[in-house]
Amino acid sequence: MTILSNGHQWKYSEFTDNANYSFDKNQIFKSLSSKDIDDAYASISKWKGYAPTPLISLNKLSKELNLKNIFYKDEHKRFNLKSFKALGGAYAVEKVSKGSKDIIVATATAGNHGRSVAWGAKRLGLKCKIFISEFVSDARGEAMSKLGADVVKVKGNYEKSLIECIKQSTENNWQIVQDVAWKDYMIVPKYTMAGYTVMMKEIADQINKEKITHIILQAGVGGMAAAMVAGIARYLENIPTIIVVEPDSAACVMESIKTGKIEKIDIKRESLMGGMSCGEVSLVPWEILKNSVKHCISLPDDDIAKTMKLLGNSSFSEEKIIAGENSAPGVISLISSCEDEVIKKKLQLNEKSNVLVFGCEGDTDQEMYKKLINQN
């Protein structure tokens, strides 16, 4: 099976000299404590409609790559919101509201986080204001309006929508529920990460005593990746090889691990992997990732659509998988690594490997999904 395009320009870097590196559970729990993690599971698992999302075996692909297992965590099925983000924003809304019906929540978003906040507000009967950049698709805006949120379009990019969100929230005393941390704003983003760790609790229950040897984590601002690292510390018996993947136009985690400090990327071209197109790693995730990541991969957009199609037509598994743009990079990274003998050996990817990849989202933007899977 030829999957990768001719001349596939990807990059793998191993930072063996990462001076910060030490997978120290106590250090990780300083950023996201086991109590934060346990509280999130205790709450979210009681929500109406909660069910663990499937862990699908990509058995056809593991056979092809000569690996023992590839597990694909399918977040398409998460609370009808179609992405893991459903766990984070909605949980943070619950935490900041503290049972009050009188507060108004607000957020700036590229789509999936806002959908989670809007849904979380609806669940609790709260009003919700969502700020989106003019570049966010109408379909994504409408999805949030349908959940009862008041959606405000802001001229300019995401940064501009965040500035407007902060301005209006300060004037009107709204509670900002953001998934990105900055100095003096760490607690709420931490709740979003605590929400994401539910994925790892489910995976630990689903792997049926198999030992995960490798885990590939997509990163935008790093919240999901860092939450999974904390989840590993909390729920898994062993520490798998952790690999972070990012778009090559926005490899902010890779650049920061390289220098040992947060590096800002000037994004010249927005990636198709929209949720991952972020120029700077967030503060709370950085405290976790800097100590736990040695392997980084950056990818171009070239094979995203094709991989979505292959996941969708059951080329990799017995069942068809609806995988959005941000779900393909884990699979592409794995194939790329296995096709390069040196990297395959370095990462010890072999017939004993159980690899975990994340299908972070389904067709969160249906029009885009259809366009991409029909394009080749």
Ligand SMILES: Cc1ncc(COP(=O)(O)O)c(C=O)c1O
């Ligand atoms: C839909 C979506 N949004 C965002 C992200 C990135 O998450 P974070 O910004 O927490 O790193 C991902 C990761 O793959 C994603 O799939």
